[in-house]
Amino acid sequence: MxxxxxxxxxxxxxxxxxxxxxxxxxxxxxxxxxxxxxxxxxxxxxxxxxxxxxxxxxxxxxxxxxxxxxxxxxxxxxxxxxxxxxxxxxxxxxxxxxxxxxxxxxISGLTGPTRTLFAHTILREDGITLRVEENDIGRCAGKYSKDTYPQIQIEAASHYSFAAREVLRRMGVARYLHNNSLGYLLLLGFETCNELHPDFPPHWHLIFRWPYFCGSQAPHIYIDDEGRMTHNVMYIDGISGVCRKYQVDEWCKFVDMYGANVLAFRVVEDGGMELTTPGGNVYKISSYNKEYGVKVYCSNSYLGHVVLKNDTDKGKLQVFWNDEERSEDSYAESVEYDPYTGAIVKTEIMHEHKGLI
Structure with missing residues:
Protein backbone atom coordinates (compact mmCIF):
# COMPACT_ATOMS: atom_id res chain seq x y z
CA MET A 1 0.00 0.00 0.00
CA ILE A 107 4.29 24.44 6.31
CA SER A 108 4.95 21.49 4.00
CA GLY A 109 7.81 19.35 5.27
CA LEU A 110 8.67 21.52 8.28
CA THR A 111 10.06 19.41 11.12
CA GLY A 112 12.06 20.00 14.27
CA PRO A 113 11.92 23.15 16.42
CA THR A 114 10.97 26.32 14.57
CA ARG A 115 13.95 28.48 13.50
CA THR A 116 11.99 31.68 12.87
CA LEU A 117 13.44 33.55 15.84
CA PHE A 118 17.06 32.74 15.03
CA ALA A 119 19.16 35.78 14.12
CA HIS A 120 22.60 34.20 13.83
CA THR A 121 25.67 35.23 11.85
CA ILE A 122 27.83 32.16 11.28
CA LEU A 123 31.48 32.21 10.21
CA ARG A 124 33.30 28.98 9.38
CA GLU A 125 36.86 27.91 8.70
CA ASP A 126 38.46 24.48 8.93
CA GLY A 127 38.01 23.22 12.49
CA ILE A 128 36.23 26.35 13.81
CA THR A 129 32.65 27.53 13.53
CA LEU A 130 31.80 30.86 15.18
CA ARG A 131 28.24 32.09 15.67
CA VAL A 132 27.29 35.65 16.64
CA GLU A 133 23.78 35.98 18.06
CA GLU A 134 22.52 39.29 16.69
CA ASN A 135 20.73 40.42 19.82
CA ASP A 136 18.69 43.60 19.79
CA ILE A 137 16.98 45.40 22.67
CA GLY A 138 13.88 45.79 20.47
CA ARG A 139 13.47 42.01 20.29
CA CYS A 140 14.39 40.98 23.85
CA ALA A 141 12.01 38.41 25.33
CA GLY A 142 11.76 35.75 28.00
CA LYS A 143 14.09 36.40 30.92
CA TYR A 144 15.55 39.50 29.23
CA SER A 145 13.91 42.92 29.23
CA LYS A 146 14.67 46.53 28.28
CA ASP A 147 15.26 47.36 31.94
CA THR A 148 17.77 44.56 32.50
CA TYR A 149 19.21 44.26 29.00
CA PRO A 150 22.69 42.64 29.29
CA GLN A 151 24.57 44.83 26.81
CA ILE A 152 27.94 44.44 28.52
CA GLN A 153 27.61 40.65 28.64
CA ILE A 154 26.57 40.54 24.97
CA GLU A 155 29.65 42.52 23.99
CA ALA A 156 31.87 40.41 26.24
CA ALA A 157 30.56 37.11 24.81
CA SER A 158 31.29 38.22 21.24
CA HIS A 159 34.77 39.46 22.17
CA TYR A 160 35.58 36.18 23.92
CA SER A 161 34.43 34.18 20.89
CA PHE A 162 36.65 36.09 18.46
CA ALA A 163 39.61 36.15 20.86
CA ALA A 164 39.26 32.37 21.27
CA ARG A 165 39.20 32.01 17.49
CA GLU A 166 42.53 33.83 17.29
CA VAL A 167 44.05 31.63 20.01
CA LEU A 168 42.77 28.39 18.46
CA ARG A 169 44.30 29.39 15.13
CA ARG A 170 47.69 29.95 16.75
CA MET A 171 47.50 26.71 18.70
CA GLY A 172 46.90 24.72 15.54
CA VAL A 173 44.29 22.61 17.33
CA ALA A 174 41.47 23.48 14.91
CA ARG A 175 43.52 22.43 11.89
CA TYR A 176 44.48 19.22 13.70
CA LEU A 177 40.82 18.34 14.35
CA HIS A 178 39.86 19.06 10.76
CA ASN A 179 42.73 17.14 9.20
CA ASN A 180 42.03 14.07 11.34
CA SER A 181 38.21 14.15 10.99
CA LEU A 182 37.79 14.55 14.75
CA GLY A 183 35.11 17.26 14.66
CA TYR A 184 35.42 20.98 15.24
CA LEU A 185 35.34 23.73 17.85
CA LEU A 186 32.13 25.72 18.08
CA LEU A 187 32.16 29.25 19.51
CA LEU A 188 28.78 30.69 20.50
CA GLY A 189 27.37 33.56 22.50
CA PHE A 190 23.84 33.66 23.92
CA GLU A 191 20.54 34.97 22.60
CA THR A 192 18.04 37.33 24.21
CA CYS A 193 15.20 37.23 21.67
CA ASN A 194 13.64 33.79 22.06
CA GLU A 195 10.99 33.05 24.72
CA LEU A 196 11.45 29.31 24.25
CA HIS A 197 15.24 29.48 24.63
CA PRO A 198 15.83 31.61 27.73
CA ASP A 199 19.65 31.23 27.44
CA PHE A 200 19.97 32.72 30.92
CA PRO A 201 22.02 33.96 32.72
CA PRO A 202 24.48 35.42 30.16
CA HIS A 203 27.27 33.11 29.02
CA TRP A 204 29.28 32.01 26.03
CA HIS A 205 30.26 28.58 24.73
CA LEU A 206 33.51 26.91 23.71
CA ILE A 207 32.21 23.53 22.46
CA PHE A 208 34.12 20.53 21.14
CA ARG A 209 31.63 19.08 18.65
CA TRP A 210 32.30 15.44 17.85
CA PRO A 211 31.57 14.24 14.29
CA TYR A 212 28.36 12.45 15.33
CA PHE A 213 27.21 14.97 17.98
CA CYS A 214 26.58 12.54 20.88
CA GLY A 215 29.49 12.82 23.31
CA SER A 216 30.33 16.40 22.34
CA GLN A 217 31.56 18.48 25.28
CA ALA A 218 29.57 21.68 25.65
CA PRO A 219 30.83 24.17 28.26
CA HIS A 220 28.68 27.15 29.27
CA ILE A 221 31.03 29.89 30.51
CA TYR A 222 29.11 32.40 32.59
CA ILE A 223 29.67 36.17 32.55
CA ASP A 224 29.00 38.67 35.33
CA ASP A 225 27.59 42.21 35.07
CA GLU A 226 31.06 43.65 34.39
CA GLY A 227 31.75 41.22 31.55
CA ARG A 228 34.12 38.94 33.49
CA MET A 229 34.01 35.16 33.24
CA THR A 230 33.02 33.51 36.53
CA HIS A 231 32.78 29.72 36.08
CA ASN A 232 31.99 26.97 33.59
CA VAL A 233 29.26 24.33 33.55
CA MET A 234 29.96 21.61 30.98
CA TYR A 235 27.24 19.39 29.54
CA ILE A 236 27.66 16.29 27.34
CA ASP A 237 25.52 16.45 24.21
CA GLY A 238 23.21 13.51 23.71
CA ILE A 239 23.39 12.40 27.36
CA SER A 240 20.62 14.11 29.29
CA GLY A 241 21.35 15.40 32.78
CA VAL A 242 25.12 14.86 32.66
CA CYS A 243 27.03 18.01 33.58
CA ARG A 244 29.79 19.28 35.83
CA LYS A 245 30.58 22.71 37.26
CA TYR A 246 34.19 23.92 37.00
CA GLN A 247 35.19 26.61 39.44
CA VAL A 248 37.85 29.30 38.99
CA ASP A 249 41.34 27.84 38.30
CA GLU A 250 39.93 24.35 37.66
CA TRP A 251 41.01 22.90 34.31
CA CYS A 252 38.31 21.60 31.99
CA LYS A 253 39.65 19.01 29.52
CA PHE A 254 38.37 18.15 26.06
CA VAL A 255 38.89 14.58 24.84
CA ASP A 256 38.24 13.22 21.36
CA MET A 257 36.06 10.20 20.56
CA TYR A 258 39.09 7.92 21.04
CA GLY A 259 39.81 9.25 24.54
CA ALA A 260 42.85 11.39 23.65
CA ASN A 261 43.31 14.82 25.23
CA VAL A 262 42.82 17.66 22.75
CA LEU A 263 42.49 20.94 24.66
CA ALA A 264 42.13 22.24 28.21
CA PHE A 265 40.96 25.60 29.53
CA ARG A 266 40.10 27.25 32.80
CA VAL A 267 38.52 30.46 34.03
CA VAL A 268 41.03 32.41 36.14
CA GLU A 269 40.70 34.72 39.11
CA ASP A 270 40.74 38.02 37.19
CA GLY A 271 37.80 36.99 34.99
CA GLY A 272 39.89 35.88 32.04
CA MET A 273 40.65 32.42 30.65
CA GLU A 274 43.71 30.26 30.03
CA LEU A 275 43.92 27.62 27.27
CA THR A 276 46.49 24.98 26.40
CA THR A 277 47.04 21.82 24.37
CA PRO A 278 49.00 18.71 25.47
CA GLY A 279 52.65 19.80 25.59
CA GLY A 280 51.77 23.23 24.20
CA ASN A 281 52.06 26.82 25.39
CA VAL A 282 49.54 28.39 27.76
CA TYR A 283 47.52 31.17 26.14
CA LYS A 284 45.46 33.69 28.02
CA ILE A 285 42.37 35.67 27.06
CA SER A 286 41.91 38.69 29.35
CA SER A 287 38.57 39.75 30.80
CA TYR A 288 36.57 42.12 28.58
CA ASN A 289 37.22 45.85 28.74
CA LYS A 290 35.01 48.28 26.85
CA GLU A 291 37.99 50.47 25.89
CA TYR A 292 40.42 47.95 24.42
CA GLY A 293 38.29 44.81 24.08
CA VAL A 294 40.12 41.60 24.97
CA LYS A 295 43.89 41.11 25.18
CA VAL A 296 45.62 37.86 24.21
CA TYR A 297 48.84 36.50 25.72
CA CYS A 298 51.10 33.48 25.14
CA SER A 299 53.26 32.33 28.06
CA ASN A 300 52.76 35.79 29.62
CA SER A 301 53.94 37.58 26.45
CA TYR A 302 51.42 40.06 25.04
CA LEU A 303 50.35 39.12 21.50
CA GLY A 304 47.66 41.69 20.69
CA HIS A 305 44.02 42.52 21.27
CA VAL A 306 40.61 42.04 19.68
CA VAL A 307 38.04 44.84 19.38
CA LEU A 308 34.51 44.40 18.00
CA LYS A 309 31.98 46.92 16.77
CA ASN A 310 28.52 45.58 15.97
CA ASP A 311 25.69 47.71 14.63
CA THR A 312 22.64 45.44 14.81
CA ASP A 313 20.36 48.09 13.28
CA LYS A 314 22.44 48.38 10.10
CA GLY A 315 23.68 44.80 10.17
CA LYS A 316 27.39 45.48 10.22
CA LEU A 317 29.98 43.69 12.35
CA GLN A 318 33.62 44.83 12.43
CA VAL A 319 36.36 42.76 14.03
CA PHE A 320 39.80 44.30 14.58
CA TRP A 321 42.88 42.28 15.51
CA ASN A 322 45.87 44.42 16.49
CA ASP A 323 48.96 42.21 16.39
CA GLU A 324 51.63 43.51 18.76
CA GLU A 325 54.48 41.43 17.30
CA ARG A 326 53.81 41.66 13.55
CA SER A 327 51.80 44.63 12.34
CA GLU A 328 51.41 42.96 8.94
CA ASP A 329 49.34 40.26 10.66
CA SER A 330 46.87 42.81 12.01
CA TYR A 331 43.54 42.77 10.22
CA ALA A 332 40.10 44.32 10.06
CA GLU A 333 37.28 41.92 9.22
CA SER A 334 33.98 43.43 8.07
CA VAL A 335 30.80 41.35 7.97
CA GLU A 336 27.57 42.78 6.58
CA TYR A 337 24.49 40.78 7.52
CA ASP A 338 20.71 40.84 7.44
CA PRO A 339 19.75 42.44 10.80
CA TYR A 340 16.61 40.30 11.12
CA THR A 341 18.05 36.89 10.25
CA GLY A 342 21.80 37.32 10.72
CA ALA A 343 22.47 35.85 7.25
CA ILE A 344 25.75 37.10 5.78
CA VAL A 345 25.48 39.50 2.85
CA LYS A 346 29.14 40.43 2.39
CA THR A 347 32.51 39.84 4.06
CA GLU A 348 35.84 41.61 3.63
CA ILE A 349 39.23 41.34 5.34
CA MET A 350 41.83 44.11 5.25
CA HIS A 351 45.38 43.77 6.65
CA GLU A 352 47.70 46.35 8.21
CA HIS A 353 44.80 48.38 9.52
CA LYS A 354 46.53 50.01 12.49
CA GLY A 355 45.29 53.51 12.92
CA LEU A 356 41.74 52.57 11.93
CA ILE A 357 40.83 51.90 15.56
Whole structure:
Protein backbone atom coordinates (compact mmCIF):
# COMPACT_ATOMS: atom_id res chain seq x y z
CA MET A 1 0.00 0.00 0.00
CA UNK A 2 1.30 3.45 -0.88
CA UNK A 3 2.20 5.57 2.13
CA UNK A 4 -0.13 8.50 2.74
CA UNK A 5 1.30 11.91 1.98
CA UNK A 6 0.05 13.05 5.40
CA UNK A 7 1.88 12.44 8.65
CA UNK A 8 -0.35 12.95 11.67
CA UNK A 9 1.78 11.49 14.47
CA UNK A 10 2.57 14.82 16.06
CA UNK A 11 2.17 18.57 15.93
CA UNK A 12 4.67 21.28 15.14
CA UNK A 13 4.70 24.85 16.40
CA UNK A 14 5.79 27.23 13.64
CA UNK A 15 6.62 30.82 14.63
CA UNK A 16 5.79 33.97 12.65
CA UNK A 17 7.48 37.35 13.18
CA UNK A 18 5.74 40.61 12.29
CA UNK A 19 8.30 43.42 12.12
CA UNK A 20 6.91 46.88 12.91
CA UNK A 21 8.23 50.01 11.21
CA UNK A 22 8.41 51.85 14.54
CA UNK A 23 9.18 50.67 18.03
CA UNK A 24 6.68 50.59 20.85
CA UNK A 25 4.16 48.39 22.65
CA UNK A 26 0.81 48.87 20.92
CA UNK A 27 -1.01 45.63 21.69
CA UNK A 28 -1.33 42.52 19.55
CA UNK A 29 -3.81 43.05 16.70
CA UNK A 30 -6.51 40.58 15.71
CA UNK A 31 -4.94 37.71 13.76
CA UNK A 32 -7.02 35.18 11.81
CA UNK A 33 -5.81 32.06 10.02
CA UNK A 34 -7.43 29.72 7.51
CA UNK A 35 -6.35 26.37 6.05
CA UNK A 36 -7.74 23.11 4.69
CA UNK A 37 -6.26 21.14 7.56
CA UNK A 38 -6.25 21.42 11.33
CA UNK A 39 -4.24 24.36 12.69
CA UNK A 40 -4.62 27.09 15.28
CA UNK A 41 -2.84 30.08 16.76
CA UNK A 42 -1.62 29.06 20.19
CA UNK A 43 -1.63 31.60 23.00
CA UNK A 44 0.36 29.60 25.50
CA UNK A 45 3.05 31.43 27.48
CA UNK A 46 6.04 32.24 25.31
CA UNK A 47 4.17 31.55 22.07
CA UNK A 48 2.18 34.77 21.64
CA UNK A 49 3.76 38.11 22.59
CA UNK A 50 4.85 41.60 21.55
CA UNK A 51 8.24 43.28 21.92
CA UNK A 52 9.21 46.85 21.05
CA UNK A 53 10.14 45.82 17.53
CA UNK A 54 8.04 42.77 16.74
CA UNK A 55 4.93 40.71 17.25
CA UNK A 56 5.55 36.98 17.55
CA UNK A 57 2.96 34.23 17.34
CA UNK A 58 3.05 30.48 16.81
CA UNK A 59 0.76 28.28 14.73
CA UNK A 60 0.15 24.74 15.93
CA UNK A 61 -0.29 22.31 13.05
CA UNK A 62 0.26 18.72 12.05
CA UNK A 63 3.52 17.82 10.33
CA UNK A 64 2.40 17.53 6.72
CA UNK A 65 3.83 16.95 3.27
CA UNK A 66 2.89 18.34 -0.15
CA UNK A 67 1.53 21.87 -0.79
CA UNK A 68 0.10 22.79 2.61
CA UNK A 69 -0.63 26.51 2.86
CA UNK A 70 -2.02 28.61 5.71
CA UNK A 71 -3.64 31.95 4.91
CA UNK A 72 -3.15 34.66 7.53
CA UNK A 73 -4.86 38.02 8.03
CA UNK A 74 -3.57 40.64 10.48
CA UNK A 75 -5.76 43.64 11.20
CA UNK A 76 -3.98 46.92 10.53
CA UNK A 77 -2.92 48.98 13.54
CA UNK A 78 -3.03 52.77 13.12
CA UNK A 79 0.11 53.18 15.21
CA UNK A 80 2.51 51.51 12.78
CA UNK A 81 2.95 49.87 9.40
CA UNK A 82 4.03 46.31 8.84
CA UNK A 83 7.63 46.36 7.64
CA UNK A 84 8.42 42.64 7.22
CA UNK A 85 6.94 39.21 7.81
CA UNK A 86 9.39 36.40 8.56
CA UNK A 87 8.90 32.66 8.90
CA UNK A 88 11.65 30.04 9.17
CA UNK A 89 14.31 32.58 8.19
CA UNK A 90 12.50 33.66 5.01
CA UNK A 91 10.79 36.91 4.11
CA UNK A 92 7.12 36.38 3.32
CA UNK A 93 5.39 38.58 0.73
CA UNK A 94 2.30 40.32 2.10
CA UNK A 95 -0.49 42.50 0.73
CA UNK A 96 -2.53 45.31 2.25
CA UNK A 97 -6.22 44.77 1.52
CA UNK A 98 -9.29 46.22 3.30
CA UNK A 99 -7.37 47.38 6.40
CA UNK A 100 -5.66 44.00 6.74
CA UNK A 101 -2.21 42.65 6.01
CA UNK A 102 -2.61 39.34 4.21
CA UNK A 103 -0.07 36.63 3.45
CA UNK A 104 0.41 32.86 3.25
CA UNK A 105 2.96 30.49 4.69
CA UNK A 106 3.79 26.98 3.55
CA ILE A 107 4.29 24.44 6.31
CA SER A 108 4.95 21.49 4.00
CA GLY A 109 7.81 19.35 5.27
CA LEU A 110 8.67 21.52 8.28
CA THR A 111 10.06 19.41 11.12
CA GLY A 112 12.06 20.00 14.27
CA PRO A 113 11.92 23.15 16.42
CA THR A 114 10.97 26.32 14.57
CA ARG A 115 13.95 28.48 13.50
CA THR A 116 11.99 31.68 12.87
CA LEU A 117 13.44 33.55 15.84
CA PHE A 118 17.06 32.74 15.03
CA ALA A 119 19.16 35.78 14.12
CA HIS A 120 22.60 34.20 13.83
CA THR A 121 25.67 35.23 11.85
CA ILE A 122 27.83 32.16 11.28
CA LEU A 123 31.48 32.21 10.21
CA ARG A 124 33.30 28.98 9.38
CA GLU A 125 36.86 27.91 8.70
CA ASP A 126 38.46 24.48 8.93
CA GLY A 127 38.01 23.22 12.49
CA ILE A 128 36.23 26.35 13.81
CA THR A 129 32.65 27.53 13.53
CA LEU A 130 31.80 30.86 15.18
CA ARG A 131 28.24 32.09 15.67
CA VAL A 132 27.29 35.65 16.64
CA GLU A 133 23.78 35.98 18.06
CA GLU A 134 22.52 39.29 16.69
CA ASN A 135 20.73 40.42 19.82
CA ASP A 136 18.69 43.60 19.79
CA ILE A 137 16.98 45.40 22.67
CA GLY A 138 13.88 45.79 20.47
CA ARG A 139 13.47 42.01 20.29
CA CYS A 140 14.39 40.98 23.85
CA ALA A 141 12.01 38.41 25.33
CA GLY A 142 11.76 35.75 28.00
CA LYS A 143 14.09 36.40 30.92
CA TYR A 144 15.55 39.50 29.23
CA SER A 145 13.91 42.92 29.23
CA LYS A 146 14.67 46.53 28.28
CA ASP A 147 15.26 47.36 31.94
CA THR A 148 17.77 44.56 32.50
CA TYR A 149 19.21 44.26 29.00
CA PRO A 150 22.69 42.64 29.29
CA GLN A 151 24.57 44.83 26.81
CA ILE A 152 27.94 44.44 28.52
CA GLN A 153 27.61 40.65 28.64
CA ILE A 154 26.57 40.54 24.97
CA GLU A 155 29.65 42.52 23.99
CA ALA A 156 31.87 40.41 26.24
CA ALA A 157 30.56 37.11 24.81
CA SER A 158 31.29 38.22 21.24
CA HIS A 159 34.77 39.46 22.17
CA TYR A 160 35.58 36.18 23.92
CA SER A 161 34.43 34.18 20.89
CA PHE A 162 36.65 36.09 18.46
CA ALA A 163 39.61 36.15 20.86
CA ALA A 164 39.26 32.37 21.27
CA ARG A 165 39.20 32.01 17.49
CA GLU A 166 42.53 33.83 17.29
CA VAL A 167 44.05 31.63 20.01
CA LEU A 168 42.77 28.39 18.46
CA ARG A 169 44.30 29.39 15.13
CA ARG A 170 47.69 29.95 16.75
CA MET A 171 47.50 26.71 18.70
CA GLY A 172 46.90 24.72 15.54
CA VAL A 173 44.29 22.61 17.33
CA ALA A 174 41.47 23.48 14.91
CA ARG A 175 43.52 22.43 11.89
CA TYR A 176 44.48 19.22 13.70
CA LEU A 177 40.82 18.34 14.35
CA HIS A 178 39.86 19.06 10.76
CA ASN A 179 42.73 17.14 9.20
CA ASN A 180 42.03 14.07 11.34
CA SER A 181 38.21 14.15 10.99
CA LEU A 182 37.79 14.55 14.75
CA GLY A 183 35.11 17.26 14.66
CA TYR A 184 35.42 20.98 15.24
CA LEU A 185 35.34 23.73 17.85
CA LEU A 186 32.13 25.72 18.08
CA LEU A 187 32.16 29.25 19.51
CA LEU A 188 28.78 30.69 20.50
CA GLY A 189 27.37 33.56 22.50
CA PHE A 190 23.84 33.66 23.92
CA GLU A 191 20.54 34.97 22.60
CA THR A 192 18.04 37.33 24.21
CA CYS A 193 15.20 37.23 21.67
CA ASN A 194 13.64 33.79 22.06
CA GLU A 195 10.99 33.05 24.72
CA LEU A 196 11.45 29.31 24.25
CA HIS A 197 15.24 29.48 24.63
CA PRO A 198 15.83 31.61 27.73
CA ASP A 199 19.65 31.23 27.44
CA PHE A 200 19.97 32.72 30.92
CA PRO A 201 22.02 33.96 32.72
CA PRO A 202 24.48 35.42 30.16
CA HIS A 203 27.27 33.11 29.02
CA TRP A 204 29.28 32.01 26.03
CA HIS A 205 30.26 28.58 24.73
CA LEU A 206 33.51 26.91 23.71
CA ILE A 207 32.21 23.53 22.46
CA PHE A 208 34.12 20.53 21.14
CA ARG A 209 31.63 19.08 18.65
CA TRP A 210 32.30 15.44 17.85
CA PRO A 211 31.57 14.24 14.29
CA TYR A 212 28.36 12.45 15.33
CA PHE A 213 27.21 14.97 17.98
CA CYS A 214 26.58 12.54 20.88
CA GLY A 215 29.49 12.82 23.31
CA SER A 216 30.33 16.40 22.34
CA GLN A 217 31.56 18.48 25.28
CA ALA A 218 29.57 21.68 25.65
CA PRO A 219 30.83 24.17 28.26
CA HIS A 220 28.68 27.15 29.27
CA ILE A 221 31.03 29.89 30.51
CA TYR A 222 29.11 32.40 32.59
CA ILE A 223 29.67 36.17 32.55
CA ASP A 224 29.00 38.67 35.33
CA ASP A 225 27.59 42.21 35.07
CA GLU A 226 31.06 43.65 34.39
CA GLY A 227 31.75 41.22 31.55
CA ARG A 228 34.12 38.94 33.49
CA MET A 229 34.01 35.16 33.24
CA THR A 230 33.02 33.51 36.53
CA HIS A 231 32.78 29.72 36.08
CA ASN A 232 31.99 26.97 33.59
CA VAL A 233 29.26 24.33 33.55
CA MET A 234 29.96 21.61 30.98
CA TYR A 235 27.24 19.39 29.54
CA ILE A 236 27.66 16.29 27.34
CA ASP A 237 25.52 16.45 24.21
CA GLY A 238 23.21 13.51 23.71
CA ILE A 239 23.39 12.40 27.36
CA SER A 240 20.62 14.11 29.29
CA GLY A 241 21.35 15.40 32.78
CA VAL A 242 25.12 14.86 32.66
CA CYS A 243 27.03 18.01 33.58
CA ARG A 244 29.79 19.28 35.83
CA LYS A 245 30.58 22.71 37.26
CA TYR A 246 34.19 23.92 37.00
CA GLN A 247 35.19 26.61 39.44
CA VAL A 248 37.85 29.30 38.99
CA ASP A 249 41.34 27.84 38.30
CA GLU A 250 39.93 24.35 37.66
CA TRP A 251 41.01 22.90 34.31
CA CYS A 252 38.31 21.60 31.99
CA LYS A 253 39.65 19.01 29.52
CA PHE A 254 38.37 18.15 26.06
CA VAL A 255 38.89 14.58 24.84
CA ASP A 256 38.24 13.22 21.36
CA MET A 257 36.06 10.20 20.56
CA TYR A 258 39.09 7.92 21.04
CA GLY A 259 39.81 9.25 24.54
CA ALA A 260 42.85 11.39 23.65
CA ASN A 261 43.31 14.82 25.23
CA VAL A 262 42.82 17.66 22.75
CA LEU A 263 42.49 20.94 24.66
CA ALA A 264 42.13 22.24 28.21
CA PHE A 265 40.96 25.60 29.53
CA ARG A 266 40.10 27.25 32.80
CA VAL A 267 38.52 30.46 34.03
CA VAL A 268 41.03 32.41 36.14
CA GLU A 269 40.70 34.72 39.11
CA ASP A 270 40.74 38.02 37.19
CA GLY A 271 37.80 36.99 34.99
CA GLY A 272 39.89 35.88 32.04
CA MET A 273 40.65 32.42 30.65
CA GLU A 274 43.71 30.26 30.03
CA LEU A 275 43.92 27.62 27.27
CA THR A 276 46.49 24.98 26.40
CA THR A 277 47.04 21.82 24.37
CA PRO A 278 49.00 18.71 25.47
CA GLY A 279 52.65 19.80 25.59
CA GLY A 280 51.77 23.23 24.20
CA ASN A 281 52.06 26.82 25.39
CA VAL A 282 49.54 28.39 27.76
CA TYR A 283 47.52 31.17 26.14
CA LYS A 284 45.46 33.69 28.02
CA ILE A 285 42.37 35.67 27.06
CA SER A 286 41.91 38.69 29.35
CA SER A 287 38.57 39.75 30.80
CA TYR A 288 36.57 42.12 28.58
CA ASN A 289 37.22 45.85 28.74
CA LYS A 290 35.01 48.28 26.85
CA GLU A 291 37.99 50.47 25.89
CA TYR A 292 40.42 47.95 24.42
CA GLY A 293 38.29 44.81 24.08
CA VAL A 294 40.12 41.60 24.97
CA LYS A 295 43.89 41.11 25.18
CA VAL A 296 45.62 37.86 24.21
CA TYR A 297 48.84 36.50 25.72
CA CYS A 298 51.10 33.48 25.14
CA SER A 299 53.26 32.33 28.06
CA ASN A 300 52.76 35.79 29.62
CA SER A 301 53.94 37.58 26.45
CA TYR A 302 51.42 40.06 25.04
CA LEU A 303 50.35 39.12 21.50
CA GLY A 304 47.66 41.69 20.69
CA HIS A 305 44.02 42.52 21.27
CA VAL A 306 40.61 42.04 19.68
CA VAL A 307 38.04 44.84 19.38
CA LEU A 308 34.51 44.40 18.00
CA LYS A 309 31.98 46.92 16.77
CA ASN A 310 28.52 45.58 15.97
CA ASP A 311 25.69 47.71 14.63
CA THR A 312 22.64 45.44 14.81
CA ASP A 313 20.36 48.09 13.28
CA LYS A 314 22.44 48.38 10.10
CA GLY A 315 23.68 44.80 10.17
CA LYS A 316 27.39 45.48 10.22
CA LEU A 317 29.98 43.69 12.35
CA GLN A 318 33.62 44.83 12.43
CA VAL A 319 36.36 42.76 14.03
CA PHE A 320 39.80 44.30 14.58
CA TRP A 321 42.88 42.28 15.51
CA ASN A 322 45.87 44.42 16.49
CA ASP A 323 48.96 42.21 16.39
CA GLU A 324 51.63 43.51 18.76
CA GLU A 325 54.48 41.43 17.30
CA ARG A 326 53.81 41.66 13.55
CA SER A 327 51.80 44.63 12.34
CA GLU A 328 51.41 42.96 8.94
CA ASP A 329 49.34 40.26 10.66
CA SER A 330 46.87 42.81 12.01
CA TYR A 331 43.54 42.77 10.22
CA ALA A 332 40.10 44.32 10.06
CA GLU A 333 37.28 41.92 9.22
CA SER A 334 33.98 43.43 8.07
CA VAL A 335 30.80 41.35 7.97
CA GLU A 336 27.57 42.78 6.58
CA TYR A 337 24.49 40.78 7.52
CA ASP A 338 20.71 40.84 7.44
CA PRO A 339 19.75 42.44 10.80
CA TYR A 340 16.61 40.30 11.12
CA THR A 341 18.05 36.89 10.25
CA GLY A 342 21.80 37.32 10.72
CA ALA A 343 22.47 35.85 7.25
CA ILE A 344 25.75 37.10 5.78
CA VAL A 345 25.48 39.50 2.85
CA LYS A 346 29.14 40.43 2.39
CA THR A 347 32.51 39.84 4.06
CA GLU A 348 35.84 41.61 3.63
CA ILE A 349 39.23 41.34 5.34
CA MET A 350 41.83 44.11 5.25
CA HIS A 351 45.38 43.77 6.65
CA GLU A 352 47.70 46.35 8.21
CA HIS A 353 44.80 48.38 9.52
CA LYS A 354 46.53 50.01 12.49
CA GLY A 355 45.29 53.51 12.92
CA LEU A 356 41.74 52.57 11.93
CA ILE A 357 40.83 51.90 15.56
Missing amino acids: QESIYKTEKYRYTAIRLIKDKRGIFGIPQINISADFECEITKDKGLYYETDGEIVFYIKHFILKDACLISIEVEQDENYELKHVLCEGKYIKFDHINSCWKFQIE
